[in-house]
Amino acid sequence: MDCFVGIDLGSTTTKAIFLDKDARILGKGITNSRSNYSVACQVAKEEAEISSRFFLLSETLKGAFTQQQIVEELMEWLSAKFLLAQYKKQLSALKRECLFVLDSWSKHVEEKEKFNHALEKIFFKLEAESTELFQPKQKAKSDFFRDIASSLFLRQAELISKEQTLSFDRMVGIFDKAILRVENQSFAKYFIEYLDFAGNEVSKLPKFKKYEKEILSAIKNAALLNFNIIHTVGTGYGRLTLPFPKEQIRSEILCHGLGAHYLFPKTRTVLDIGGQDTKAIQIDFQGVVTRFQMNDRCAAGCGRYLGYIADEMNMGVHQLGPLAQLSTKPVKINSTCTVFAGAELRERLSLGEKREDILAGLHRAIILRAMSLLARSGGVFSEFTFTGGVARNEAATGALAKLINENYGNITMNISSESIYMGALGAALFAKKDNG
């Protein structure tokens, strides 16, 4: 199948989008950017390819069944089982790497045995919990194996290290080293194995048993599908490290503009808050950028700010927004500097302020920085589209909506669940434009 690919090599995450020849989104993939951009690029592309297979699988099933409800249900089950198979593969790799790290670190046989035993117990638990994690209709806790595995691993490690009087810090050290090694491996290449697993598991279920033949045939087709990439365009901070000629590279400002225009054609102003930069972009009726402003030398108020705060609070970054939304009385955070905000956070905590109220204040502080950039770019015009990783954070979008309303009145604000992919989407659209 002919397709166009866009890759957004961001400072925190790398995203990929596959488009078909009619500029229809086939699939999307995301991964941590890590220190190794080429692996990140490869992994995101593989993820997007798998996602494309799922999209086409769903199309095939829609053709095979008249009842669309069955297709939806089937897809949810297939997707959950697929992710489970992939998770199990990653978990076994993580176990292998943890044991490897332990082996290379520990000199004392007795100590090594103790840790070995502890790790076996941890992974036994993780393995046993895995099926529960991937259920249909269950919202994924995170897109990243690192996030899911780390919270579960650390919880078990804390219990077991207490129980067996082992150093918890050492356990964390082993995990940190091992997860890096796991992240540099490709797990998508086993997609046929995962698809087979998903097909067999789902068609065994009583309610789908009668469709076994159709399911397995559709799965087989999806697995055998061949993608012919006609053109690729790269964007994002790491774009220059992509193995493409200059003509295949576009600034993320142009890509976010075009991506936003594709999803919301009436967009005139775009705000993108990414990992280390914030951009206020004005576009015309064709999605062409007419003006933009970016944060200057300082990255305070970007996604990384939230990452830093999450570390300070010993939480996952994806947990910040939901907690901040519980706030009833947001505190005013004065520091625009990330490091000072960390200090202010600790001070507020020591004064007895609630975590959710402090977090709500921090989210507002980020958005205030963005408001200043929007003003400098010329203001906010309807429709206004919010893109980038931070657009997934509901506390941030809430604060933004409020401030936009206060400053610019009633403006239509678009936020898509695909907002983090906007740059990659724009890049894929450029790939198509260049070779369309």
Add this chain to the structure above:
Amino acid sequence: MQNQSAATLKEDSMVLQKKMLADHYHKLSQAKECGKKVVYTFVPGNLNELIWAFDMLPVHPEINALQAGMRKKSGNYVLEAEKQGHSEDVCTYVKCDIGMLKQGNIGPTGEKLPPPDLLLLSYTGCFTFLKWFELLQQEYHCPIAMLHVPYQGDGKITPSMVEYVVGQLKENVIPLMEKVSGKAMDLDKLQTYLDSSKRAEENLVYIWDTAKHRPSPIDAYFGGVYYIGPIFTAFRGLNECERYYELLKQEINERITAKSGPITPDGEFNDQRFRIVVEGPPNWTSFREFWKMFYDEKAVVVASTYTKVGGLYELGFRHDAKRPFESMAEYCLGCYTNRNLPNRIEILERYMSDFEADGFLINSIKSCNSFSAGQLLMLRELEKRTGKAGGFIESDLVDPRYFSAANIKNRLESYFQMLEARRK
């Protein structure tokens, strides 16, 4: 894009300018032994002809600072000044100069600079200049000649403004210069220098105008800062300055005939995709890297305002031997940063149309309020008037901590891609 290596492209004018600078700094290092008096003064509104008429030698502190920036020495000097108690927000030219002074006052060519016998403040449009000389006076305990230059708030120079400046020249500045130099004012000598200045100015106007050609034979910003070297600093009024512009004009004419572009550190730049107007001073600490970001994107600068800080000759001003004091007063009053925002917008608008530019870029300098205040307003107004896209980047003069290469490159690439996308 570049056809020849830079090594083969050292033009005669470049060689001559280098020699002129080396000779001048050498003369400065020998000044005390030779009994020469030294005047520290600033580039905007400088009274170079008057300084030479009194047979004194000029030193331009901001030129030393930018030279230190280009030679990667300014970071250390800035830190030295901060150690002395100057805050992070002070103009980095000032801090670089103070730091250089504290570390022995060694000039750009490695020779020691002499202390001043006179601080000649001939342009007060920049408030920092006042404070700067106040600081230098504390160090050197020498007299200050101050010429108060009224701001062109209404966008024009009135006869009473000229009269006011001429009065100060005659009543305060010249008597003090006579006292310091021990020589009487020699009007004939001054007029000879002013005549020479006029001839060099005519040639400079011709040179800026050549950017109307396609490809442009000059880069009016990155190359331009070299072209203004002699006329804005120690040499205006001297024969060698005239010679430099004759030579430069000849070289540029040859490039026009050959249909070739300006010479960059990477060689000749002929494939020019974007014609850009630039507002604001350049960054000096990463000057070459900054320039490369333009020519790598095939962008040539066809006009810039920074290269007019020492005179907007294309608007008609010339030093005039027949009106020596009046023309010197008009020169001081006509500085680019002494003009109000509507006037600056008009100048930029005119550059955009005269040079058929594709867009304009503002390099907003953290430490220069004279330039930076109001630049976003200028950007919006210019976009409205010209229908062309403006770009906005931020850096600093000589503090290397404020040049974020990845960030600036990202903005510039985005800007040029935006221009390209809007062309289609």
